[in-house]
Amino acid sequence: MQAYENQLTWRISASALDISTLMRERPAAEQRPPNDLRSQCLTQGHLSTPKAADGPTISSTITTVTGGCYFRSLCDTKVFVVSSASVKLKPIVQQVKSSHPSFSAQTSGVFQMDVLAIPADRHKGWYLSLMAPNTKGPKFAWLDPSRLYCNSQALADCVKDLLIPFHNNTIDLVAGIDAMGFILGASVATTLGKGFLAVRKAGHLCVATQTQNYTDYTGRNKTLEVRLDVLNPGVRVLLVDQWIETGGTMKAAIQLVERLGATVVGVAAVAIENTEGGKWIKENYKYSHCIPEEFQSLIDRKYLESFKNFNN
Incomplete structure (x- = not known):
């Protein structure tokens, strides 16, 4: 993608900020609608002009994105695309200030991708960048995958990707493991049009159960249980959990089913x-x-590059 930063022009009026671009012969494929650009937000800063005698202070948010850059005026909801992926926040701020010294700039650090936004280019695994890093210390898991469930398209794409290897398999029932496996497992079951079985932590079911002891990823000894009136010979089960680290929990669930x-x-x-x-x-x-x-090696090292985009 070409860089268009040198073609940026500015016009300032008393009551509105008009940001326009001179993008010569820009391919139609690059003419992404504002929502698609917003969805790829990586970095934000703030630009403002002093209050004019006959108008309000003019403010705008400038955002560097994967596929381009836009300004959203706080006094005008229009979005103006101004640059391509090669442009970073600092050069744009410097360019604006050199053209219009009245502009002041305050950068607000690095922001993670808007959790509810849907990007135009949904490559396989795009939603993984939505997962949040651990900020509470070693007593917790090293990341929080459940953040991606907040995005409806991310959840749908995640489920779709998970089911690809099983397209030719007969599945009668989906079983999700307590607790986060309930969310993903229920979504998988709904997508397949199948029932959902909850594999519970011991002590929560008020009916007869089969139990299985195991050691979880923290090294603590625990017990899973499953009801006795659903699983029978011939029933084909897809087991779902949010994350498999040591494998102890999933192995216990497998043992229960079998x-x-x-x-x-x-x-x-x-x-x-x-x-x-x-x-x-x-x-x-x-x-x-x-x-x-x-990306498997990053998962095994328990660190993702996307973590750099989070403010702790």
């Missing part, structure tokens, strides 16, 4: 880390996760 005579069609999660337990699952069961192969 002990009651049902068949595990496969295992699905946002990610399966290459721990001993994660590898065991991959080697013994059909599996699906949303992590592109080139």
Whole structure:
């Protein structure tokens, strides 16, 4: 994509900020609507002019995005595309100030992608950048994948990607593991038009259950349980959890399903880390996760480059 920053022109009036661009022969493919540009927001800053004698202070938000750059005036809801991906916030601010010294600029740091926005280019795994890093210390998981569920398209695309390997499999029932596996598992079940079985932590079901002890990712000993009146020989089950780190929880769920005579069609999660337990699952069961192969090493190191876009 070409850079258009040198073609930017400014016109300032007493009551409104008119930002226009001179983009010569810009390909139609690059003419993205404002919402698509907004959805790819990476960095924001703030520009304002002093209050004019006959008008209000003029303010605008400038945003660098993956596919371009836009200004949104606080006194005018119109969005003006002004640049391409090569432009960063600081050069634009400097350019504006050199043209119009009356402009003042305050950068507001790096902002994460708008959690509710939907990008125009939804490549496989695009929603992974929505996951938030741990900010509370070692007692918690190293990231929070559930942030992506807040975006309806992200959740839908995640489920779609998870189901690709199972298109030719017969699935009678989806089982989700307590607790975050309930959200993803129920979404998978709804997409497939199948029922959903909750694999609970022990002590919550008021009916007869089968239990299985296990050690979770924190090293604590726990117990899973499942009701006895659903799983029978011949029932084909897709097991879903949010994340598989050590594999202990998923292995316990597999044991419960198989002990009651049902068949595990496969295992699905946002990610399966290459721990001993994660590898065991991959080697013994059909599996699906949303992590592109080139990013697996980042998952195993428990760090994503997208974390840099979060303010702690």
